[in-house]
Amino acid sequence: MILVVLDHDGNRLKKASLEALTRARRLGEAFGERVAGVLLAEEKAPLEEARRYVETLYTAVLGPYTAERWAAGILEAAKGGAKAILAPSSRQSRAYLGRVAYALKAGLLEDTLDSWPEGGEVHATRYAYLNRVTQRVKAALPVVLTVKPNTTPLAEPLGGEAEVVPLAVPEVPTVEVLERLQEQRKGVSLTEADIVVTGGRGMGSAEAFRLVEELAALLGGAVGATRAVVDAGWRPYAEQVGQTGKTVQPSLYLALGVSGAVQHLAGMNKSKYIVAVNKDPEAPIFKHADYGIVGDVHQILPALIQAVKKLKD
């Protein structure tokens, strides 16, 4: 069995889950293993949608997310003899799969760009050294693997409805969730967006991000932020791009009033095209930019919004 952790937002499967399925099916075919899904939920899960993508669907409603509960749920599903466990990569998945991989003494391949069967093992490529190096790695079965979003074609439904197998997940020692600080995120998800518009400290204020939002919406993209901006409380942490934030790889990355610190670059240096706007011609970001404007973001951004509107008309 190849087991796929189907990540979702309570209503829909995440696109990244369909990418993980594509990867899983490739391994399933090569190793002659069926592909099963595991759908874990705090309360609500997109059960009907998930049933269309796999042959067997293990499910459990576990209450507030903790790495321990999720690991326990996956280990329970894996008892059906999982040769490989795949999940969309997120920082949460890397926490619970770190436990799962240790429990199964399996090779853990994190944040893979691609993966394929070879000689009875699983090979994969992934970034290392703060996204500056591409590694090729391999592991024997059983393997645990996370799939970097936006790397893989989306799986199509199978045309049937999977048998649903409720899991009896044992109680495990875990953290007690006291308070969830939800962040309201509008629009496209950051890691899946094809265009990311990021504002840095050079934006000057939280209010100035209204225009960043406007441009992102106009382009059908997502808003990103630097750590400096998150620390200032101008934007939520969920929007942070970088070493300790999210890693993005869109076709177009706009960095507005961003200096280009290595820890920020680590989150976006693989973007296809990078555009920088900074008033300082010496700002390091320009060394990593395809296109740039040396100027005041408060003048450039409104003009940019107008020019994009004109193009769209």
Add this chain to the structure above:
Amino acid sequence: MKFVAVIRQVPDGESRLRIQGGRVDLSGATLILDQMDEYAVEEALRLKEKHGGEAIVVGFGPERTEEALRTALAMGMDRGVHVVHEGFADPVAVAEALAPVLKEEAPTLVLTGGQQADWDSQALGAALAEALGVPVVAWTTALELEGETARAKHDLDEGAEWVRVRLPAVFTTQQGLNEPRYPTLPGIMKAKKKEIRKVEAHLSPRVVLLSEEIQEKARLGKILDGKDPVAAVEELVRLLHEEAKVL
């Protein structure tokens, strides 16, 4: 009480990386105590200062890792344990090598960085927690001890939460948890005399590193003067539309 920080030595993010025989060659790079692990060291020191006890730094890596252990000792950690291992190892293998040391030390809590700046792994804390059979709090930004438990704030993929956890537990650190202190000169002098116990790593790597290559994407570097914002922006949009074809 006993507070353990698990650390590694990594190249400074600014240093040039070279490839030699299909592997990253660090001989020309500046090597530092991983900045994410620095938060772990600082937090261990603060916990000890507040609650008393001992602060121990445990390092995993080749001989040179001793430098990073000395840095942590110079910051104020009491003693070090160096689990010596050459070359790449996956998080499950690293956790396997560290588990006996951690079990023997039986710490009140264990801290380590949220992500490694060389292998870009985020799983060591979780793997360690599994090895010790205790909960993990990933990406911690606030931490307080309350008797037998800790109250912590940590980041999720979306948002954050406050949790309470029975100790021992493993915490992975995140920027925002604290501001790491610099080693002082007296600290550096004292560190030279502090104990670092060497332990040979016992592990079975499950992930094999086949090759590494540097992929610094060549950038176009077309930088426009924005003195006339409207003209500059129109040119930019034209380039993005016609040349890059991303708009």
